[in-house]
Amino acid sequence: MNNDILSSFRPALVMTLLFALLLGIAYPLAMTGIGQAIFPRQANGSVVREDGKIIGSTVVGQAFTSERYFRTRPSAAGQGYDGLASSGSNLGPTSQALGDRVQQAVAAMKAAEPGKPIPADLVTTSASGLDPDITPQAAYYQVDRIARVRNIDAHALKRLVARTIDRPLFGFIGEPRVNVFELNRRLDGIGAKPAR
Amino acid sequence: MTVQGWLLIAAFVGILLALTKPMGLWLFAIYEGRRTALHAALGPVERGFYRLSRIRPDEDQSWRRYAVHMLVFNGTLLLLTYVVLRAQALLPLNPLGYGAVSEHLAFNTAVSFTTNTNWQSYGGESTMSNLSQMLALTIHNFLSAATGIALAFALFRGFARRSATGLGNFWADMTRVTLYLLLPICVVYSLFLIASGVPQTLAGSVDVSTIEGVRQTLALGPVASQEAIKMLGTNGGGFFNVNSAHPFENPTGLTNLVQMLSIFAIGAGLTYTFGKAVGNTRQGWAILAAMMFMFLAGTTLTYWQEASGNPVLHALQVVGGNMEGKEVRFGIAASALYSVVTTAASCGAVNAMHDSFTALGGLVPLFNMQLGEVVIGGVGAGIYGFLLFAILAVFVAGLMVGRTPEYVGKKIESREVKLAVLAIAVLPLIILGMTAVASVVESGLAGPLNKGPHGFSEILYAFTSAVANNGSAFAGLTANTPFYNGMLGVGMWLGRFFIIIPMLAVAGSLAAKKYTPPTAGSFPTTGPLWTGLLIGIVLIVGGLTFLPSLALGPIADHFAMIRGQLF
Numbered sequence: 001m002n003n004d005i006l007s008s009f010r011p012a013l014v015m016t017l018l019f020a021l022l023l024g025i026a027y028p029l030a031m032t033g034i035g036q037a038i039f040p041r042q043a044n045g046s047v048v049r050e051d052g053k054i055i056g057s058t059v060v061g062q063a064f065t066s067e068r069y070f071r072t073r074p075s076a077a078g079q080g081y082d083g084l085a086s087s088g089s090n091l092g093p094t095s096q097a098l099g100d101r102v103q104q105a106v107a108a109m110k111a112a113e114p115g116k117p118i119p120a121d122l123v124t125t126s127a128s129g130l131d132p133d134i135t136p137q138a139a140y141y142q143v144d145r146i147a148r149v150r151n152i153d154a155h156a157l158k159r160l161v162a163r164t165i166d167r168p169l170f171g172f173i174g175e176p177r178v179n180v181f182e183l184n185r186r187l188d189g190i191g192a193k194p195a196r
Numbered sequence: 197m198t199v200q201g202w203l204l205i206a207a208f209v210g211i212l213l214a215l216t217k218p219m220g221l222w223l224f225a226i227y228e229g230r231r232t233a234l235h236a237a238l239g240p241v242e243r244g245f246y247r248l249s250r251i252r253p254d255e256d257q258s259w260r261r262y263a264v265h266m267l268v269f270n271g272t273l274l275l276l277t278y279v280v281l282r283a284q285a286l287l288p289l290n291p292l293g294y295g296a297v298s299e300h301l302a303f304n305t306a307v308s309f310t311t312n313t314n315w316q317s318y319g320g321e322s323t324m325s326n327l328s329q330m331l332a333l334t335i336h337n338f339l340s341a342a343t344g345i346a347l348a349f350a351l352f353r354g355f356a357r358r359s360a361t362g363l364g365n366f367w368a369d370m371t372r373v374t375l376y377l378l379l380p381i382c383v384v385y386s387l388f389l390i391a392s393g394v395p396q397t398l399a400g401s402v403d404v405s406t407i408e409g410v411r412q413t414l415a416l417g418p419v420a421s422q423e424a425i426k427m428l429g430t431n432g433g434g435f436f437n438v439n440s441a442h443p444f445e446n447p448t449g450l451t452n453l454v455q456m457l458s459i460f461a462i463g464a465g466l467t468y469t470f471g472k473a474v475g476n477t478r479q480g481w482a483i484l485a486a487m488m489f490m491f492l493a494g495t496t497l498t499y500w501q502e503a504s505g506n507p508v509l510h511a512l513q514v515v516g517g518n519m520e521g522k523e524v525r526f527g528i529a530a531s532a533l534y535s536v537v538t539t540a541a542s543c544g545a546v547n548a549m550h551d552s553f554t555a556l557g558g559l560v561p562l563f564n565m566q567l568g569e570v571v572i573g574g575v576g577a578g579i580y581g582f583l584l585f586a587i588l589a590v591f592v593a594g595l596m597v598g599r600t601p602e603y604v605g606k607k608i609e610s611r612e613v614k615l616a617v618l619a620i621a622v623l624p625l626i627i628l629g630m631t632a633v634a635s636v637v638e639s640g641l642a643g644p645l646n647k648g649p650h651g652f653s654e655i656l657y658a659f660t661s662a663v664a665n666n667g668s669a670f671a672g673l674t675a676n677t678p679f680y681n682g683m684l685g686v687g688m689w690l691g692r693f694f695i696i697i698p699m700l701a702v703a704g705s706l707a708a709k710k711y712t713p714p715t716a717g718s719f720p721t722t723g724p725l726w727t728g729l730l731i732g733i734v735l736i737v738g739g740l741t742f743l744p745s746l747a748l749g750p751i752a753d754h755f756a757m758i759r760g761q762l763f
Contacts, residue, residue, distance in 0.1 A: 034387065055405060062404065085321070086436050118515065119515065126524070127522055175527035
């Protein structure tokens, strides 16, 4: 037994050191080098620049709260869409806090536009708090409001939404979804651009 | 439930079964120490590692020596991680300037990653420097996985060898698995992830001025390289707080499918490797059949419950399934499937918040872990855990027909059965014991976010996940406190090594036995009768002890939910 323990020290120490260099330093650095060389856009967060400024990422969501834009989902990340504090609400199915929160959101939406069934993703927080997408139903739900506020033809908006829908690979890998950042950029493209 | 959802589940199972044999054969080549196509490139690295650490890879180690060397190595890795986390502020590659990780959090995290649990009491993007992610965490993802597979190899040799004293060489097994299996796959896998939108940079963050004119800072880092081994090694420790639900860790439906497959690939392959090792691949397929049956049963229940949604929200005229805590790109089906995969294996990565699942939808992940994660299971850990149940199953079958039980040519006698029971009893003892303590002391009760039965579920889930070395969470629980970090840390350590030591003792005892050829009276361990018996033993011996705790948590929660009672 003693011999078993003593004989293990050198291999344990040296192997720890060698593997730390190989797996902890060389592997991630090599992947960083290769990734930056072949896929520089994705490796740096898939960001989009406009007039030299970074206005968002096509992968990670950003908050849209104004009436003029298609809104993103409610977010539990920090104060909403905080890219340094991803989080879900973690409220369980019998949580009073969840019930109250959804009830308020539903009441506000019903007051603005009575009679329309509310898609679940518009009143529930996502897992990450950074969900870039909404369902096609949630996008269509918002068409009337935006058509009114922006004074654009609702049919044109529906066509815009339909063009922006990302379909699942082979029909079943992934879900039909609309990237809200992409959709709103296109929206600004067809209407007059609001002052920043 | 939708046709598309079931197509996804069918495609997942189909691809997995197609991968099982090639993966099993590759693992078998490594198990036997054969020369592979990768030896030309990586052979010199392997030999260099042995030379520098003065290891003789052909030295046959007794089970005790195998166990001691494995333990001392894992202890050394634990220390390395603890030191790196504590010294984080003084080390380079810390672009966001994070300070030292607190003592109890560093302890918890070091144990967590050493034991292949990857329970995370911290939010990655708000706590860890890039160097910590790479040097303190990524290496464990490789080496705890390699340790698990090495241990499975040792047990296979116990069954396969005749009148032998040794179980192979820990260092050779661990090194070969890392170099010829994990590392090459991860290089390709990382590139796939980067191409799909997962960042891989040394920058800490990027500042965004959003379309609505708000400032948003997005955390970045060397994500893809860690993500690849996190899935393949069934580790589950995410770069970001929300793990694979974060769009930067898991950006598309395709990355999500590949992640699920990579959780199961090695575990499923090992069932085939076991069959090869004992000279009859049908032994392996019988085990895989039992595992897949339990997997599909769990998937069906969770998918059905999540698709049915929460009646509390339906009463507010919100239509559709339960989308609280889920991402739109995964939807209901892929979120439900992922949750069952990650807890059937000991992965613990999540793409949706299990805490916000419906009561019964969340019961399945919990129950999967309580069974000891033997449905595919963690890399290595799943198959050796399952083989302990197989030993019990032949013992029970032997009692029923009054014959000495045998399994794959080895007589199963009282020593093996006692050790197997010891290993299996560890889980309920520690999980339920610690849950009971946390449910009565003040610092334990301070943890849950949710009230009512769901609050109890949060505590039960935490200890189940830690002791079973899963690492997923009902994340509402505030676990980054000295009480929880300490208790969960101890639980993770006991749950890993108090199963491994008796398991290696079983392997040593089996290796020393002679081969017993099957006779007309032997209980066949390949057909459907055997598969059914295995399922029964896993559910009854592994699961029954937990039923009272499930009744207090998720089942009570379910009845409250359908009555619309809120807490």
